[in-house]
Amino acid sequence: MLIIFALFYFSEVYSFNMKKETSKPNYNLERDIGGVICGVDEVGRGPLAGPVIAAAVILDPANIPLHLNDSKKLSAKKRQALNDIIIATAEYAYGEASLEEIDELNILHASLLAMSRAVANLPRKVDHVLVDGNKLPALDAPATAVIKGDQKSVSIAAASIIAKIKRDFLMKNLAKMHPxxxxxxxxxxxxxxxxxxxxxxxxxxxxxxxxxxxxxxxxxxxxxxx
Known part of the structure; x- marks a missing residue:
C-alpha cells in the first residue's frame, strides 16, 4: 500500500489496466486516493481546425450524475443532458490552447497546456488530479495519468463530456463565419x-x-x- 501511495503522491504515470475494458467508469480511484479530486480531459487533438479545449471537474461525492461515460460513447442528446447536470452539480473549469500554440508547440504539448490551464482555473485547489492518457501536464498538485481514464474514472468522464460540448459549441460558432x-x-x-x-x-x-x-x-x- 505504501508503494502505491508513493506512486500517487509523486505524480507518477500509472496505468489502471482492467480486464474488462467495456466496464463503465466509477468513483473507485477517487475514493482510494481520498481528498479533493478533479478529473481532467481534453477534446480536439485530431481535428484540422479549431483550438484544443480541456475541462477539469470536481464531482460532489454525494451527488454523482448517473450514466457518466466516455463522451465518445454517448449520443449527442445524452451528452448534452449529462453536460447540463454536471455544470449544475459539480465544480468545473475550462482551459484552451490556441491555433497558434498548437502550431508552435505541437498538438501533444498544446493539449497538455490546455489541461494545465483547466486545472488552474478551478475555483479551489485540489489534492490530486486524475489525467486522461499517459502524459502529465504541468500541475501544482500530485497527479496520476490514467490510460483510457474516461472509461475508468467518473471525474475524467465528466470532464470529457463538458469539454466536448464546449468545443462543439465553439466550432458551431466558427461555422457561421465559414459555413x-x-x-x-x-x-x-x-x-x-x-x-x-x-x-x-x-x-x-x-x-x-x-x-x-x-x-x-x-x-x-x-x-x-x-
Whole structure:
C-alpha cells in the first residue's frame, strides 16, 4: 500500500489496466486516493481546425450524475443532458490552447497546456488530479495519468463530456463565419465534406497550419503562386 501511495503522491504515470475494458467508469480511484479530486480531459487533438479545449471537474461525492461515460460513447442528446447536470452539480473549469500554440508547440504539448490551464482555473485547489492518457501536464498538485481514464474514472468522464460540448459549441460558432467546411457537423475533423471544401476553397485562418493536410494544401497554393 505504501508503494502505491508513493506512486500517487509523486505524480507518477500509472496505468489502471482492467480486464474488462467495456466496464463503465466509477468513483473507485477517487475514493482510494481520498481528498479533493478533479478529473481532467481534453477534446480536439485530431481535428484540422479549431483550438484544443480541456475541462477539469470536481464531482460532489454525494451527488454523482448517473450514466457518466466516455463522451465518445454517448449520443449527442445524452451528452448534452449529462453536460447540463454536471455544470449544475459539480465544480468545473475550462482551459484552451490556441491555433497558434498548437502550431508552435505541437498538438501533444498544446493539449497538455490546455489541461494545465483547466486545472488552474478551478475555483479551489485540489489534492490530486486524475489525467486522461499517459502524459502529465504541468500541475501544482500530485497527479496520476490514467490510460483510457474516461472509461475508468467518473471525474475524467465528466470532464470529457463538458469539454466536448464546449468545443462543439465553439466550432458551431466558427461555422457561421465559414459555413463551407461544415464545422457544425464535423467539429473540424477531416471528414469527406471538410476535405472536399478544403480542395475547393483552401484553408481558413482557423485551420491548423502544422497539420499535414493543411500544410500540404498551403504548399501547393504557394507553388501555384510562385
Amino acid at each position: 463551407e467546411y461544415g464545422w457544425e457537423r464535423n467539429s473540424g475533423y477531416g471528414t469527406r465534406e471538410h476535405m472536399e471544401a478544403l480542395s475547393l476553397v483552401g484553408p481558413s485562418r482557423f485551420h491548423r497550419k502544422s497539420f499535414a493536410p493543411i500544410r500540404d494544401l498551403m504548399t501547393q497554393e504557394n507553388n501555384i503562386n510562385d
